[in-house]
Amino acid sequence: xxxxxxxxxxxxxxxxxxxxxxxxxxxxxxxxxxxxxxxxxxxxxxxxxxxxxxxxxxxxxxxxxxxxxxxxxxxxxxxxxxxxxxxxxxxxxxxxxxxxxxxxxxxxxxxxxxxxxxxxxxxxxxxxxxxxxxxxxx
Numbered sequence: 001x002x003x004x005x006x007x008x009x010x011x012x013x014x015x016x017x018x019x020x021x022x023x024x025x026x027x028x029x030x031x032x033x034x035x036x037x038x039x040x041x042x043x044x045x046x047x048x049x050x051x052x053x054x055x056x057x058x059x060x061x062x063x064x065x066x067x068x069x070x071x072x073x074x075x076x077x078x079x080x081x082x083x084x085x086x087x088x089x090x091x092x093x094x095x096x097x098x099x100x101x102x103x104x105x106x107x108x109x110x111x112x113x114x115x116x117x118x119x120x121x122x123x124x125x126x127x128x129x130x131x132x133x134x135x136x137x138x
Contacts, residue, residue: 044058044059049083055083057078060076074095075092086106097118097119099115110129113125121137123136123137124136
């Protein structure tokens with residue numbers, strides 16, 4: 001008799017804990033009050049559209065060395081991406097250099113603009129799909 005009461009009590013407690021867990025998962029998520037949480041901290045951020053495609057990203061790319069032995073500095077990179085997955089706007093910044101690139105729409109190969117600045121110089125490179133190119137230096 002006591003064993004069956006204990007068993008029923010344990011079942012009721014387990015079902016209650018299960019219901020509480022499910023209710024916590026099913027409730028909507030709300031943004032925190034900006035007064036209590038003033039900063040969002042993460043290693044990267046992605047904005048996706050209704051189909052789940054990444055349309056914008058902000059990330060920190062660690063320093064590395066290329067296969068040819070050229071070192072690259074840690075870089076912060078913002079990408080704006082078209083619906084077909086092409087990064088059309090990139091803004092990057094590191095200790096050595098910073099730049100902005102804007103490329104043509106999907107289907108183009110050589111239409112782009114690159115604005116770049118480093119410790120000693122800056123430049124603007126413009127290139128058209130037909131191969132015409134202009135490099136502007138100060």
